[in-house]
Amino acid sequence: DVKVTQSSRYLVKRTGEKVFLECVQDMDHENMFWYRQDPGLGLRLIYFSYDVKMKEKGDIPEGYSVSREKKERFSLILESASTNQTSMYLCASTLTGGSYEQYFGPGTRLTVT
Amino acid sequence: RKEVEQDPGPFNVPEGATVAFNCTYSNSASQSFFWYRQDCRKEPKLLMSVYSSGNEDGRFTAQLNRASQYISLLIRDSKLSDSATYLCVVHNGNKLVFGAGTILRVKS
Numbered sequence: 192d193v194k195v196t197q198s199s200r201y202l203v204k205r206t207g208e209k210v211f212l213e214c215v216q217d218m219d220h221e222n223m224f225w226y227r228q229d230p231g232l233g234l235r236l237i238y239f240s241y242d243v244k245m246k247e248k249g250d251i252p253e254g255y256s257v258s259r260e261k262k263e264r265f266s267l268i269l270e271s272a273s274t275n276q277t278s279m280y281l282c283a284s285t286l287t288g289g290s291y292e293q294y295f296g297p298g299t300r301l302t303v304t
Numbered sequence: 305r306k307e308v309e310q311d312p313g314p315f316n317v318p319e320g321a322t323v324a325f326n327c328t329y330s331n332s333a334s335q336s337f338f339w340y341r342q343d344c345r346k347e348p349k350l351l352m353s354v355y356s357s358g359n360e361d362g363r364f365t366a367q368l369n370r371a372s373q374y375i376s377l378l379i380r381d382s383k384l385s386d387s388a389t390y391l392c393v394v395h396n397g398n399k400l401v402f403g404a405g406t407i408l409r410v411k412s
Contacts, residue, residue, distance in 0.1 A: 226402075231312070233391070233404035234348070249399065281347060291336055291395050295347035 194218070195296035197282055203302045210269040212299050214282030222285045223265035224293065225249075225257065227278040234281065240265055272303045305330055307401045310392050314407035321382045325406045327375045327392030336395035337368055339377050342405065343388045351377075351390070382410045 198213035214223065222241050226234040226249075236249030238257040246257050254276060258266045265284075269276055279300050283293040310327045317323045329337075337354035352359065354366040354375050365378040375392055387410045392403035 231404055233308075234402040236399055239399065247398075291338065291353075291400060292350045293348075293400060295349070297347055 195282060195284055195294050197280075197296040197299050199299050200297060201300045201302075203304065204269075204272050205304055206273060208269075208272045208303075210272050210301065210303075212267040212269075212280055212282075212301070214265045214267070214284075214296055215263050216265075216282075216284040216294070216296075217263065218284070218286075218294075219262065220284035220286050220294075221262070223259065224283040224285075225255075225265065225267045226281045226283065227251070227276075228281055228298075229278050237267065269301075272301075274303050277301060277303045306403075307331060307396070308392055308394050308403035310390075310403040310406045312404060312406060314409050316409045316411060317382055319382060319384060319410055319412050321410075322378065322380045323382055323408065324376055324378045325390055325392075325408075327377075327403055327406075329373050329375070329392075329394045329401075331394070331396050332370075332373060334394045334396050337375050338393040338395075338400075339364075339366055339375075340391040340393055340402070341388045342391055348391055348402075379408075382408075384410050384412060386410050 195216045224239040225237045240259045256268045282296040339351040340348040341351040342348040358367045363380045367376045389405040
């Protein structure tokens with residue numbers, strides 16, 4: 192079974208703090224994604240990566256950055272957390288070659304106060 | 305206009321009922337279509353892909369109408385365990401676009 196893990200289920204941070212969200216997958220998937228999920232808005236793509244050290248902006252990259260130093264690990268960084276970044280953050284991975292089944296991690300509920 | 309639109313529901317149905325959800329998408333160049341299921345406080349998981357010819361998986365039937373740009377999901381003989389949020393998903397370019405989801409509640 193594919194397993195995608197995220198470093199924390201719940202996180203509370205203060206405005207202005209730098210926040211790191213970690214995601215690890217164990218199936219040698221090339222592609223990894225970060226989404227945020229908000230009520231009524233669905234999942235929105237923040238950043239994705241098709242290879243180590245490679246990243247592409249999604250639909251809402253402002254206020255975020257990412258790092259992919261190893262194939263299995265994709266980190267989301269909030270440089271200076273703000274209250275409007277309070278959300279559920281979901282990481283996902285897929286193989287390449289036209290497979291669009293995304294395997295999601297359990298999510299991190301981030302609250303910025 | 306959202307790229308993928310769904311009726312948020314909730315749809316409250318009794319066990320054994322048949323229920324259908326529709327979803328519309330705005331990009332006529334969309335390549336592939338899917339339904340994901342998300343249980344309460346859980347991550348989304350792929351339920352089924354949607355093909356132009358339609359496809360069926362047990363009690364679940366998915367249909368695609370490219371001319372009208374909508375996708376449907378039909379659930380027959382609903383079970384309590386079907387209660388979840390159903391996400392309509394469209395593949396555009398190099399990414400998936402998720403609808404906000406339709407909530408289904410099946411009651412005994």
